[in-house]
Amino acid sequence: MIRFGLRLALASGQEAVVRLVIIAAAVALGVGLLLTALAGINAVGAQNQRYAWLNSGLVGETPGPEAADPSWWVLRDDYHQARRIGRLDIAATGPDSPVPPGIPRLPGPGEFYVSPALGELLRTSPEAELADRFPGHEIGTIGDSALPSPDSLLIVVGRTPQELSRMPGADRVASIMTTDPSECDRCVIGIGTEGITLVLSVVAGALIVPLLILIGTATRLAAARREQRFAAMRLVGATPRQISVISAVESTVAAVAGTVAGIGLFFALRPALATIPFTGERFFAGDLSLGLLDVLLVVLGVPLGAAVAARLALRRVRISPLGVTRRVTPRPPRAWRLILLAAGVAELCYFVGRRPSTTNGQLIAYMSGFVMIMVGLVVAGPWLTLVGSRLLAGRSRHAAALIAGRRLADSPQAGFRAVSGLTLALFVTSVATGVMSTIVAERGAPRTGSVMSSTLSQSFDTKGSEGPSRSRVPAGLASISGVEAVHPVYASPRDGGGPGSPDWYPGMISCADLARSPEFGSCSPGAEVAYVWHDLIGPRRATDDPPVWPAAPIDTAGVQALPLVSVVVTTDGSVSAVERSRTVLEAAFPDSGRYPATVADFESDFRRSLVQWQQLANVVIVASLAIAGCSLAVSVAGGLTERKRPFSMLRLAGVPLATLRRVVAVESAVPLLLVAVLAIGMGFVAAQLFLTSQLDYTLRPPGPAYYAAVVGGLVASLAIIASTLPLLRRITGPETARNE
Structure with a gap:
């Protein structure tokens, strides 16, 4: 019967060919989408794994005195035109100091390795806007094994142990971390793979039901003519089982052809799919890989689903050969x-307040609820x-x-x-x-108002040490074209209950200085110094009116003798002004715990x-x-x-x-x-x-x-x-x- 079914499917005229082509096209589309979802889940995991080494200095255990040649690490975020640059300053303490992946050796003082994307950016950007931030010279390119994405901006800068040991946030690293960030409770760098896996799985579930409907709809093309043909076969002695086999063979042929075409479609489009930043950054094309189980699931599951859909679509002939010719009105559907x-809605209601703690549990809970609906x-x-x-x-x-x-x-x-x-x-x-x-x-x-995007703030980590003095603010900063004002913000000695308190402010500023930039607000009447946020913006939105800052019990001379908590630079918003100011600040404060950034950068x-x-x-x-x-x-x-x-x-x-x-x-x-x-x-x-x-x-x-x-x-x-x-x-x- 299988051979007979193949003959009917392939040699029954133009109508049969059109039907097979439509079913195959529907299956190819479905297979391509399902493979994309599965490969996307695998790509997220592969990308996340290459973030692992960056957590070495953040979650690694502090090496003891017996550790052989640990490295000094300082990992910080820099920015260029709102793009994040990962900067690792590293210093070897001996010949056995651990080496990060992607580079052959640790860079010495005055040397650095860059990722291909950052290297291209260094070559195409004016030196005063980017290259001058990194002292020394490039000695090589960071390999793909250390880069989460082809677009990753990463630099590894060589320093001396004496320089790094004095910097805020410096860590001693005895070994390179290889644990996947999704399996590491203390890792802070990486992708939330659980959420993305859940979303991609729901996406696959959201597409599979419409695809099955499309396959079933295509299977029913010319259903009346085929039902009459199958009914005639029943009248001359064909059994329901034989009719089921014939109808399943027709759809399985198209499904197999569509599955092969869908696999080819996926691999043909994989380079283009890798450019879609599902996680915020592109994938390497090789990350969109498929495991044997993924391929078997699709290759076996889709044709099986198509055969089931065909059997359901033509089930009337299996019941009685006269069911077609009599054309009896079917029973009306019931409530x-x-x-x-209702069951799908009830399941989602049940998990309100009872969210499963694991990704698999959430996947089962939400995906099954959506599919039931x-x-x-x-x-x-x-x-x-x-x-x-x-x-x-x-x-x-x-x-x-x-x-x-x-x-x-x-x-x-x-x-x-x-x-x-x-x-x-x-x-x-x-x-x-x-x-x-x-x-x-x-x-x-995101706050993208002019004040938020054009104001650069260089903050200092004053925990356990005093910040720099006002005299370290470079005099040439104000002379950069596009810079409108430079505001030193001084560390506040007041402790108003911590950041959760509504009247807590980390800085103070002279009211005469603040008056030069009214977009940041104003002082209380009669005040000489005001309490402010370190960036003069704080949590306010771009549409909020400028605030009136509370008065501080200190005069201008007294506040200027305090250490700085930040330097705020207002610009006209041009790329040149923001990036040149950023470069000057980084050169003036190379050992600060943070690099200058705008609200838009954060x-x-x-x-x-x-x-x-x-x-x-x-x-x-x-x-x-x-x-x-x-x-x-x-x-x-x-x-x-x-x-x-x-x-x-x-x-x-x-x-x-x-x-x-x-x-x-x-x-x-x-x-x-x-x-x-x-x-x-x-x-x-x-x-x-x-x-x-x-x-x-x-x-x-x-x-x-x-x-x-x-x-x-x-x-x-x-x-x-x-x-x-x-x-x-x-x-x-x-x-x-x-x-x-």
Whole structure:
């Protein structure tokens, strides 16, 4: 029977070939997306592993006196145009000092290694804006084994042990750390792989159900003709098992071809996929790898799923060979179809306040809940379509609406099947947008106002030691083109209860000095010195009015005798002014615990995270809508072909072609609009439950982009339906009624 099934699948004319091509294309798309999700999870792990060595000085145990030649490490963050530069100052204490990966030996004083991306940046940027920060000369390039990404900006600078031992934050390192940051409780550098793995897994789950619907829809092309053929086989003696084998063989052939094409599609697009910064930085192409288990899961699972979908799509013939020819109206769907939908919501509700502690537990909890809701929407869709069709038929005053309502009531499953893919796309869109908009609203959009982006602050670590004096502020700083003012901020001796106290401020500034930059605020009336934040900005937003700072009980002469806590430089916001000022400050204070930065620099990681989640959400939305559009086009076109004889008889009976077109439009639009409302509502409910359970947030209304996406998806769907209407004239002529 398998050989006979292959012959029917490959040698049954143009219609069979078209059906196989469509199924194979659907499977190829699904396989490509699933392999991308699995490879993305593997790439995140590979990228995170290459962060491990950077934690050596931060979490390693302090070496004892017996340790052989430990290295002195000082790891700090520098910035250039809001891009983070990792700078490791290192000094050997002997020939056996540990060497970081990616370099052949430790650099000596006046030498440094750079990553390829930073080396290119050094060559293309003016020296006064970047290169002058790094004394000495380049002696080599850091290898890929030490770089999380091709875009990583990293430099390893050689120093003397005497220099580094006096610096704040210096560590002695006896060995290079190799523990994956995701498995290290004390590691502070690396990627939160658990969260990204969870999101990528949910993405894969969000795409697999629409893909199975597309495969099932493609499998049902020309279903009526194939059912008649299978029924004839049953009447001449074929068993239900043999019919099942034949139908499964047809779909499995297409699924195998699509799987091979999908694997080829993934590898062809892998270099382009590696450039998508899912984690904020690009991957190396080799990081997007697949394990044997990943390949077997997809290669065996997708064809098996396609065979099951085919068996379910053509199950009516297996029951009785007369089931096709009699065309008995199927039983109407019942309200019990809402049970699975309710179960999915109940599961997500259960985990509110009971969030699993492990990634696998969260994956099972949330992914299974989302998948149950998506499957529940598909199961409940026919019942909702039946309810809507009865309302339509009962209230219609036009022939087209009456015919459409009665046809939908006779077969609500077929009516909903055409729009089921778009229903899931709207659900996924609502979930993704609801989660994203809430995260942005709760965490606050990055502060990018002119004061935040153009003010450079050089802070000093005064714990356990005094900061530098005012005399160390370079006189040439104010003469840089674009620099508007230089404000020394002095360390406050006051202890108002710590950073959690509302009246705690770490610095003080002369009111005469503050008056030169009114955008930072003003002093209280009569005050000579005011308490301020070290960067003169603090937690305020870009839209807040300049504050009135509280008075400090000290005069100008007294405050100027105190050590500095920071130096704040205001600029016109130009790249040259900011980066030249940064370079001058780093040269003036090379041993400070921190490097100068703007608020925009500090928030660059948050911006990258937002971009990362937005890109993932956009991928899900676009992919879901694309899959749904394909399902809709295939389903509507296939439905017209299936019903060409009834439509031809209606035309012979005098029904105008325009009325038939309105019937088709109403048949597709009614279930689409009805279930779209439910899908959007369930999407927001699922997003709310996820946010409450995982992040303890409350859902915030999405922005205009969401409504544009929803309206655009619905309009595109209606356009797809409209594009199939010209087929009616061609397939409903008198010859169709005569030949059928």
